[in-house]
Amino acid sequence: MPSATTLRSLLALLTLAASATFALSPPPPPVKPPPPIAPPMPRFIVPDAGQPLTLQRVQVQATLAGAQAQTRLELVVRNPNPRQLEATLEFPLDAGxxxxxxxxDIRGEMVAAVPVPKDKGRQVFDDISRRRVDPALLERTAGNNFKLRIYPVPPNGERRVMLQLxxxxxxxxxxxxxxxxxxxxGQPMAQFEGRFDLxxxxxxxxxxxxxxxxxFARGDQTSMQLQRRDWQPREALALSWAGSGGDNVVVQEHLGQVYAYAELAAAEGARGPARLPRELNLVWDASGSGAERDHARELALLDALFSAARDVxxxxxxxxxxxEQERVFDVRGGDWQALRRTLQQLPYDGASSPATWYAGLAAAPSGSGTMSLLFSDGLATWPDLGGQPPAGPVFTVNAASRADLPRLRRLAETSGARLLDLTRMDTASxxxxxxxxxxxVVDVKGDGVEGIEDVVIESLHPENGRLAIAARLTVVTGRLLVTLTDGQGRRSQRRIELRAPTESPASDEATLPLAARRWAELRVAELSAEQQRNRAQIRRLGEQFRLLSAETSLIVLDELADYVRYEIVPPTAAMRATYxxxxxxxxxxxxxxxxxHVDGLVQRFKQREAWWAKTFPLEAPPVAEARPTAPLPPVAPAPVRPSIAVPSQAAKAAADVARPAPIAPPPAPAEMRMAAPPAPAPAMASMAAPALESVAVTGSRRAREEDAGTAASPAxxxxxxxxxxxxxxxxxxxREASDGERYAVYLDERPGYLSSTAFFIDAAEIFFAKGQQALALRVxxxxxxxxxxxxxxxxILAYRLLQADQVALAVPLLERVRELAPDEPQSSRDLALALAPTQxxxxxxLLWDVASRPWDGRFADIDLIALTELNALAARTPRLNLSRVDARLRRNLPLDLRAVLTWDADNTDIDLWVTDPDGEKAYYAHRLxxxxxxxxxxFTGGYGPEEFSLRRAKPGRYEVRAQFYGHNQQLVSPYTTLMLWLSTGFGTAAQKDERSVLRLSGRGDQVLVGSFEVEAPAAGASK
Known part of the structure; x- marks a missing residue:
């Protein structure tokens, strides 16, 4: 929340923002509320398991006092499979x-988690699990959804994890x-033990x-115990009791700082007259996640509104x-059946962008008698291309257990309206x-208390008769003064007396007192409404208060050396001294x-310059070395190794079948030599392969300027x-459906493939091919x-958008990928290539960052590839500032042909093969x-890129293939999606690019991706 002064200025306007702009009407008849919303259940995800994990034991210890609840949840998970697995537990939490x-548990002892920036947490978990040791990571994904990753769950063994709520x-x-x-x-618990103390x-x-x-009652404490075997509760464990009412105020000290938390009983009091709309701006979020909303509750609210307003x-x-284009409905006498049917028949499909909400709210009329309503879960998953919130009041309505309530609350309250959370309000309320x-609330300030640094409010409106306010203080006594206004505009004030803490500070810094925790939670929720703008503040608060947030996670590591390696402060004082x-x-x-690293890159770049400067023969090989004309068998798939699925080069070479004597290449220069390489593969042209389209196909194609001094024109x-x-x-x-029926066919198939990336990519490809671009993008x-x-x-979504020339949509997605995985050089390289035409x-x-930083050894040659792309971009774009780039590395090396292969799966080995007109193949074991x-x-460990380069191309056909050798992933799609970037005249003004997105179905799968066709030079021409 802003400072107290800013708060006063903002809130003073809110009561005026929605002044008498509505028609008056008597209240509606009573409406029967729909049944309560069923919360989504937690679920274990282990898609690569032959048998599902089982819950051997679940223990719950809940302590309930006043309005505060502490729950300790311990799970023992068993893996019945003969190999170790990674398990993911996904679960939502309710608001509050x-x-x-x-x-x-690590070697029988429970080790507490520590806070870590979210991107680092993911990096560390992946790195350590790759080394087969014991990490666990708890992340907040979006809204109030959480993901707990545990590795490994041993074969025929158990792991124990404890969560504190x-x-x-x-x-x-x-x-x-x-x-x-x-x-x-979703499965029985073999043993359940629960204790609840109130x-x-x-x-x-x-x-x-x-x-x-x-x-069982003892003094003022009431206890309940529950034990079950092979138990799968269909309902939540629930308790209700009569609260004490009145105000609750807590002042506590934490690490030398004083915090106050107050819950004020706030009866609504006098309300204003009913304000019913004559015109209603209704924005209905029909994105895919919208299917999880409780539409019965949403329709019940609209039914109450139209019953009262009558004509709208x-x-x-x-x-x-x-x-979508606005549709207009006239409700007469409260009859809104046509609109109701339209809403009930809407398909929930596609992503969600706040810009579309704002566009809908801004497009409809405004002014006297108009009300604006947004029905959404607030989960924004699609790039927001510059939309602005509307000027007038917007009521936001949530009816989903998975929701981004801070976003919805901020949109409503800053506009002068409020959030209606139907998961916590009945229809009448x-x-x-x-x-x-x-x-x-219209104002909060200190009365006789100097130095209030920060005040945060959960909501400006009472929720279930209570207001929650937290403050961070520089003094320990005094009062807060809360100014309120009722529905008739009458002001009142509430004074909150703040007394010095009576409790001793916690001796354990990991124990967070209630007042400090609530202040930090409310502050993070407030900042999360504009997460991108406030990322650094959210991260700092998450680390300081050990909170899960959009920018911080909690992680457990196995050894002190891992805490040191990744610079993560360990959980105990004894470990921290050595750390x-x-x-x-x-x-x-x-x-x-x-x-x-840069010195080593300079040496490898010199070797590349030597290769580029060398003259290689372009004439046909000697007759004695010509390949036989008999058809040759295809390359066999790599054998499956018993422990690690990604094969080594030796294993991959052993998978090649016997072949006739190959073309003998000339001795390779030192920079490209490999120790005892296997013979090159047979001519790929002889292999059975699907036919290629004969001419250029869809994709981005740009000619770029080149600075003076570049080499001769490409072939x-x-x-x-x-x-x-x-x-x-x-x-x-x-494919066979008509344009008018295709989307209906897609919706008919969609429910069976909700978790399949392949389905949505395939379906979108068909819509693109049929010229239905808007539907293709939605799919x-x-x-x-x-x-x-x-x-x-x-x-991979961004790759496909780039192929469709949707750069404006692809760039924000790639920015997000880079935020999620800054430790992977591909994240910066992908973003750089997308930005190259416009920034x-x-x-x-970005490319220099990739080239100049030392990366994990599994990212072979990506620094040299990024440097090649940097120099080519600089040659085509005058007046760029290259002062950061080492002068020894500034030289463009233009190419006739270039092919670069990347893929979407980590720990996966895919190979690029290019066969020239002579039938000779360049691949991992024959690199020149x-x-x-x-x-x-x-690249055997994930993502690529693998690059083929040819400075001078002889006339003829060059075929480009991809081969899937295997993966070492626990959580992987049955398909691996590839992106191939083919270029001619790379690094010159004549550069042309084509991108293709496709996929391989599994180990040993091979696909012909594309080809280059190099024309013979005209008579008398020279290169």
Whole structure:
């Protein structure tokens, strides 16, 4: 929240923002509320397991006091498979719930997690699990969704994990506090033990899965115990009791800082007259995640509104990745059946962008008698290309357990309206809040308290009769002064007395007092409404207060050396002393490492210059060395290794079949030699392969300027890409459907493939091919909603958008990938290449970062590839600032032909093969061909790129293939998606590019991706 002064200025305007702009009407008849929303259940995801993991034991210990709940949840997971696995537990939390800690058993001892920046947490988890040791990572994905990753769960063995949850409970309409804990994991728990201790409550009522459980009272504490075997509760474990009412104020000290937290009983009091619309701007989020909303509750609210308003003109905008054209409905006498049917029949498909909400709200009329409503879960998964919130009040309505409430609350409250959270409000309460203004906060300040640094409010409006306010203080006594206004504009003030803390500070710095935790949680929630702008503040608060947030995660590591290696402060004081000593020794060598890396890059670049300057023969090989004309068998797939699926070069070479004597290439220069390389593969032209399209195909094609002094013009050449033709059953239906029916066919098939990236890519490809681009983009955008913050999926989605020339959409996705995985050089390289046409200076800077930084050894040659691309871009773009680039590395090396292969899966080995007109193949084990075709070093650990370069191309046909050798991933799609970038005249003004996105189905799979066709020079011409 802004400073107190800014808060006062902002809030003073809110009561005026929605002044008498509505028609007056009597209240509606009572509306029967729909049943409660069923919370989504937690679930284990281990797609590569032959048998599902089982829950051997679940223990719950809940301590309930006043409106605060602390829950300790311990899970013992068993792996019945004969190999170790990675397990992922995904679970949502209700509003007000938070994770305050977790621990993992390591060698029989529970080790507590520590906070870490989110991108580093993911990097460390992947790096350490790649080394087969024990990390665990807990992340917040989007909204109130969480993901816990554990590795390894040993073969035929168990792992134990503990989660600690904290919650501020909300009273219902009858003033009763309610506690709920859903435990339906989709499978039985072999053993369940639960204990629930409640202090100070009266009229206690166990409900749900706790219904009928015997209670035991001792003093002011009531306890319940529950034990079950082979138990799968269909309902949440629930309790409700009568709260004490009144205000609750806590002042506590934490690490030398004083915090205050207050919950004020705030009855609504006098409300204003009913304000019912004559015109309604209705924006309905119909993105894929919208299917999870409780539409019965949403329609019940609209039913109440139209029953009261009677005659309303409704301007409906359906919003997904793009806003659909506005539709107008006239409601007469409360009859809104035509609109209701339209809403009930909407398909929920595609991603969601705030820009589409704003466009819909701005497009409809505004002014007297107009109300604006946005129905959405607030989860924004699609790039926001510059949309601006509307000027007038916008009521936001949420009916989803998975939601981004801070975003929805900020949009509503800064516009002068409010959030209607139907997961915590019944229909009658929501209707009243919508149509009759009530109590709200207009100012908070210190009265006789100097130095209040920061005040945060959960909501400007009472929620279930309570207001939550937290403050960070520089003094320990005094008061807060809260100014409110009721629905009739009358002001009142509430004074909160702040007394010095009576409790001693916690001796354990990891124990976070309630007041400090609530201040940090409310502040992070406030900042999260504009996450991109506030990323650094969110990260700092998450690390300081050990909170899960959009920018911080919690991680457990196995050894002290890992904490030192990744510069993560360990959990105990005993470990920290040694950690500081080891860290000081390690820090001094960083700059030296980078300098050594650049020096090594200079030496490899000199070798590339020597290759580029060398003249290779272009004439046909001697007759004696010509290949036989008999057909040759195809290359056999690599054998499956028993422990690691990614084969070594030796294993891959052994997989090649016996072949006739190959063309003998000339001795390779030192820079390209390999020790005892195997013979090159047989001529690929002789292998059975699908036919290529005969001419240039869809894709981006740009000619770029080149600075003076570049080498001679490249050979005249064209590129042909293979049309991707998947063979899934749904493809024929989509391809054969008429343009008018194709989307209906897609929607009919969609429910069976909700978790399949292949389905959405295939379907989008058909819509693109049929010229239905808007639908193609909608279908493709589903990838952004499939698994929140999955960088692999976002990367391949961006690749396909680049292929479709949707650079404006691709760039924000690649920016997000770079935020999620800054440790992977591909993240910066991909973004640089996308930015090159419009922001060449930033592209050059990003490419230099890739080239100049030392990376993990599995990213072979990516520095040299990025340097090649940097120099080519600089040669085509005058007046770039290259001062950061080492002068020894500034030279453009133009090429006739270039092919670069990347893919979406980590720990995966895919190879690029290029066969020249002589039938000679360049590949990982034969990196230099007779005519000078050079292949980069083999990428066996994920993503690529692998690069083929040829300075001078002889006339003829060059075929480009990809071979899937294997992967070593636990969590991997059955398909691996590839992106191939083919260029002619690379680094010259005549450069032409074609991109292709396709996929391989599994180990041993091979695909012909495309070809170059180099024309013979005209008579008398010379190169």
């Amino acid at each position: 719930q938070s994770v305050v800690g977790f621990a993992l 904290a919650e501020t409970l909300q009273p219902n309409a009858h003033g009763r506090l309610q506690y709920r804990l859903p435990l339906n994991f 202090r100070g409550g009266t009229r206690i009522l166990p409900a749900g899965a706790l219904a009928g459980v015997e209670t 003109r409704v301007h409906l905008t359906v919003a997904r990745d793009a806003a 929501a209707f009243t809040a919508l149509t009759r203004p009530g109590l709200q 500081q000593q080891m860290l000081a020794q390690r820090g001094a060598s960083r700059q030296a490492d980078r300098e050594r 005249a050449a064209s590129i042909a890409l293979r049309a991707w033709e998947p063979n899934a059953a749904y493809v024929r239906r989509l 493709l955008s589903n990838l952004a909603e499939m698994e929140l913050e999955n960088r692999h999926i976002l990367r 060449p200076q930033r592209a050059v800077d 061909t007779r005519q000078g075709g050079a292949m980069s070093r083999d």
